Amino acid sequence: MLLTAAGQVGVHEGRENGHWNNVQRYSDEVPGLRWSQGQAWCATFVSWVALRAGCATLFPRTASCATGVAWFRERRRFREYPAVGAQVFYGPGGSEHTGVVERYDGTHIYTIEGNTNVNGSSEGDGVYRRVRERKSSRVYGYGYPDYPGGIDSADPSWPPPAPLPHPDGLEPFPGAEWFRTAPRSPVVTAMGRRLVAEGVAVYEEGPGPQWTDADRRSYANFQRKIGYRGGDADGWPGPVSWTKLRVPRT
Structure with missing residues (x-):
């Protein structure tokens, strides 16, 4: 998931009459989301990444951030702590903007986001890596995909990743x-x-x-x-x- 997202960093939407126009590849390449072409596309970008990475069933397929929040809440996988590979949502109700968490530390999250810019706008021009404060009031929460190997979360109450079998005689990662x-x-x-x-x-x-x-x-x-x-x-x-x-x- 993260490798696929990272491979898109630097991709930009189209320009028309000297302005960015929200026309990009992702809407046309996600089944069911072609209608969203020309609109804000941060959630569509996450859907595209999940589809290309073989994780389509682990993320909501939607062009709406609010729908994405609801999708994770229905599955009891929406948390206030960051996790590697989680979908982060911003703004009131998580409805303004979204991206994917590449990593986190004690004070910041490091993300890959579509439809942003060098200033971190929710209405930008391309795919960028962003660094944001974990305690920012703009950060609403995180959707946790149900990865087969578990998820590396900062949430102390979240279960650790499930151990993966190692047929070569090595100790599985304990989490x-x-x-x-x-x-x-x-x-x-x-x-x-x-x-x-x-x-x-x-x-x-x-x-x-x-x-x-x-x-x-x-x-x-x-x-x-x-x-x-x-x-x-x-x-x-x-x-x-x-x-x-x-x-x-x-």
């Missing part, structure tokens, strides 16, 4: 929120041993089964080793870095 509970598990020991093998560990003793700050600092070193920068190397395991660490099944 991002699992590590934030300071778990005590053989999985933590196995992870620590792999960090030692990668030459990034900072343990004075161990590694052991209890998740500690030394585990997090060691994991942050591993994230930097594989190319993460800045706040992305925060020491909290995610599914991509976990797969690259290749922790053996315990």
Whole structure:
């Protein structure tokens, strides 16, 4: 989903008589939404991305932001916390604008949005990456698609991602929120041993089964080793870095 959305960054709508005109490819390429050509197209863009990414049943197919909010609410998958791959809605009732959350941190969401511009307008000229404050009054909420592998959410009450089977003998990713509970598990020991093998560990003793700050600092070193920068190397395991660490099944 996110790769498909990212591939559209930089695409612009048409121009007519020196003005942007809301004419774009997405309305014509989503079955049932051709009628929306020439109108605000942020929700249509999300529908197009979902269709192209093979996630059409996980998102509302609509040109209306308000309809999108209602669709997620009906499925009890509308939350106030961001999540990776979620659909974010803006404005009163979520009716003004929408996009897809690429990632988040403690203060901001990083999104890909259609029909916006460099200023973050709800009526723009193309597909852009935007950075917005999580606590902004403009952010209404988030629709959580029911991804087969779960969703990485900032919501402490949201269930962690379901473990994915690994036929190659590797430990499935336990879920991002699992590590934030300071778990005590053989999985933590196995992870620590792999960090030692990668030459990034900072343990004075161990590694052991209890998740500690030394585990997090060691994991942050591993994230930097594989190319993460800045706040992305925060020491909290995610599914991509976990797969690259290749922790053996315990």
